[in-house]
Amino acid sequence: MTFNQLKKKSFSQLGTCLSKFIPIHVLHPADSGALSRRRVFSKENTFWAFLSQVLDADGGCKEVVRKLQAVAALKSGKLPSSSTAAYCKARQKLDQTTLESILRHTSEGTQINADPDRLNGRRVIVVDGTGVSMPDTGENQKEWPQQRQQKPGCGFPQAAISACFNLHNGTLLSHEMGNKKSHELPMLRRQWSILNPDDIFLGDKLYRSYYDISELKDRGVDSVVTLSRRSPVSASGSAKVLGKDDLLIQWKKPVRSKYSSYSQEGWEGLPETLLLRQIKVTVKQPGFRVVSFHIITTLLDDKVYPTSEIADLYLQRWDVELFFRDIKTTMGMDILRCKTPEMIRKEILMHLIAYNCIRRLMIEAAVKKKLKLRRISFKGSVQALRQWEPHLNQAKMNHRRYFPARLSGYASVSYCCAICAIN
Numbered sequence: 001m002t003f004n005q006l007k008k009k010s011f012s013q014l015g016t017c018l019s020k021f022i023p024i025h026v027l028h029p030a031d032s033g034a035l036s037r038r039r040v041f042s043k044e045n046t047f048w049a050f051l052s053q054v055l056d057a058d059g060g061c062k063e064v065v066r067k068l069q070a071v072a073a074l075k076s077g078k079l080p081s082s083s084t085a086a087y088c089k090a091r092q093k094l095d096q097t098t099l100e101s102i103l104r105h106t107s108e109g110t111q112i113n114a115d116p117d118r119l120n121g122r123r124v125i126v127v128d129g130t131g132v133s134m135p136d137t138g139e140n141q142k143e144w145p146q147q148r149q150q151k152p153g154c155g156f157p158q159a160a161i162s163a164c165f166n167l168h169n170g171t172l173l174s175h176e177m178g179n180k181k182s183h184e185l186p187m188l189r190r191q192w193s194i195l196n197p198d199d200i201f202l203g204d205k206l207y208r209s210y211y212d213i214s215e216l217k218d219r220g221v222d223s224v225v226t227l228s229r230r231s232p233v234s235a236s237g238s239a240k241v242l243g244k245d246d247l248l249i250q251w252k253k254p255v256r257s258k259y260s261s262y263s264q265e266g267w268e269g270l271p272e273t274l275l276l277r278q279i280k281v282t283v284k285q286p287g288f289r290v291v292s293f294h295i296i297t298t299l300l301d302d303k304v305y306p307t308s309e310i311a312d313l314y315l316q317r318w319d320v321e322l323f324f325r326d327i328k329t330t331m332g333m334d335i336l337r338c339k340t341p342e343m344i345r346k347e348i349l350m351h352l353i354a355y356n357c358i359r360r361l362m363i364e365a366a367v368k369k370k371l372k373l374r375r376i377s378f379k380g381s382v383q384a385l386r387q388w389e390p391h392l393n394q395a396k397m398n399h400r401r402y403f404p405a406r407l408s409g410y411a412s413v414s415y416c417c418a419i420c421a422i423n
Contacts, residue, residue: 029042119305132158134338145157159344160180172327201221211261233278242277280293
């Protein structure tokens with residue numbers, strides 16, 4: 001393989017599996033400016049190389065260069081330099097806006113968005129926050145300073161991330177970054193645009209805000225959160241008793257203080273009361289810390305939304321912790337590698353793009369195999385993709401050799417990678 005052939009070819013070949021989820025036209029060379037020239041690390045090659053890097057267990061830049069050398073050696077071509085300088089410079093030239101548009105694209109058009117047999121077939125959006133650390137550089141410390149009680153030179157910059165996921169299929173719909181001073185509620189409000197009328201918002205006790213429940217209701221979005229700070233309303237103080245441990249209640253508009261995370265104008269626009277539903281859930285399953293808790297929701301119809309379905313929905317809220325575990329532990333995003341805020345943001349975007357692409361592989365496998373999505377392991381899918389990648393780099397694969405007879409009818413390598421991960 002000559003250098004000209006390498007320039008024209010996506011050497012990672014992850015596109016074999018994942019290009020159907022990526023808007024390829026945004027990776028075409030620009031007419032002028034950064035990444036406009038056809039080089040070994042062209043815009044397309046750099047993107048797939050970066051994606052391969054975040055999916056790789058090692059995760060280093062040197063690993064990407066070694067893969068390039070392996071492809072060249074496989075084709076009996078001249079080996080490129082072992083230096084990572086060209087690749088690192090090419091990564092810096094990737095436009096953050098382009099990566100954000102790719103991330104949005106990966107969350108659209110999924111085949112499994114909601115359970116048609118539950119909650120009236122409505123889509124459920126679950127939100128939570130997490131944190132990541134990164135190299136201790138001056139630029140990173142300035143953007144994401146460590147905690148005040150941490151001694152200088154003894155800690156690492158910490159970034160806060162708030163993210164919204166589709167509960168049913170696990171795809172990440174949006175995210176916001178902040179620092180130690182960022183509260184999750186304002187970060188969530190910057191993501192309201194991804195919530196559609198008729199969605200159901202699911203959150204823990206941090207999101208039981210009167211302001212947010214009211215604003216989401218005005219947008220046609222119902223909320224399911226747990227009660228905190230306010231005392232549960234008794235049956236005698238309720239507006240209506242719907243059933244055992246199931247009440248319609250009135251919340252009064254709270255007094256605004258200087259610590260409130262919304263404006264005076266926003267507070268003045270709130271209704272004086274909110275009609276809500278309070279459900280007491282008794283936990284009988286051993287191993288749980290709590291014996292009972294209260295759910296607050298705007299799903300007021302007890303016939304359409306029985307207490308058992310709402311209680312089960314809140315139990316599924318734990319899935320968001322597993323989604324973050326997949327991103328941070330399985331994919332290794334808990335400790336980032338880049339040394340500038342600009343590259344940290346790109347590194348996070350690439351992890352999230354890779355995460356969504358793998359989720360799309362799992363959805364594709366579940367639909368074709370007629371399985372429940374929960375049957376397919378995220379970690380197993382990552383492992384399968386990592387092991388298949390060296391074979392995907394071969395220009396001419398003998399499908400009969402690499403694919404068992406029972407897989408010969410499958411339409412794509414991506415399906416094979418995902419189907420290998422079934423529990």
